[in-house]
């Protein structure tokens with residue numbers, strides 16, 4: 001079976017990718033599966049594209065192999081696009097999902113129902129030695145709930161209700177999430193490239 005390295009240390013993303021790549025007959029491993037620990041790549045970019053490229057190219061250079069990286073986050077209109085590229089570190093550098101989503105809920109307390117629109121954004125970058133890096137962006141539109149609901153998924157899933165659904169992302173099964181998610185959507189756009197692997 002083909003094997004792909006995803007330059008992530010996020011267990012939730014790694015799980016999403018495992019299922020997403022299964023149907024292409026590709027096995028995925030993440031940085032958490034490597035025997036030698038790899039230093040965190042500093043996410044100094046101002047955009048998802050910059051950060052995804054930074055992660056993919058840094059790890060691809062270090063290991064001299066093709067690498068896929070994902071930079072993603074939640075953009076909330078009422079908060080002028082925050083947390084955006086700072087989604088992972090919104091409530092502090094320790095990257096705590098629980099604290100991050102409660103910070104968002106607190107900031108959204110005053111937002112009326114019609115002003116709770118938001119979107120998940122995912123940019124995937126493929127870096128290969130000696131070749132130009134490819135990036136693709138996927139989005140999933142929805143609204144921010146008033147409390148966390150559901151226990152599946154990770155990150156902001158419990159407070160995000162995708163458009164056209166009465167459930168939060170954290171109430172969907174992993175495959176239901178992948179069908180509509182920003183990550184699934186971005187990977188669809190890489191389809192031709194994935195097929196060529």
Ligand SMILES: O=c1nc[nH]c2c1ncn2[C@H]1C[C@H](O)[C@@H](COP(=O)(O)OP(=O)(O)OP(=O)(O)O)O1
Pocket residue numbers: 007008009010013043070071072073074087088089100120153154155156157169181183
């Ligand atoms: O499907 C998702 N469902 C819920 N939350 C999500 C999702 N996708 C991204 N998110 C949130 C989690 C984290 O707060 C941030 C990603 O930040 P981001 O820097 O890309 O990832 P990360 O630091 O957790 O792992 P890494 O950089 O090693 O891939 O957006």
Ligand SMILES: [Mg+2]
Pocket residue numbers: 043088
């Ligand atoms: Mg990160």
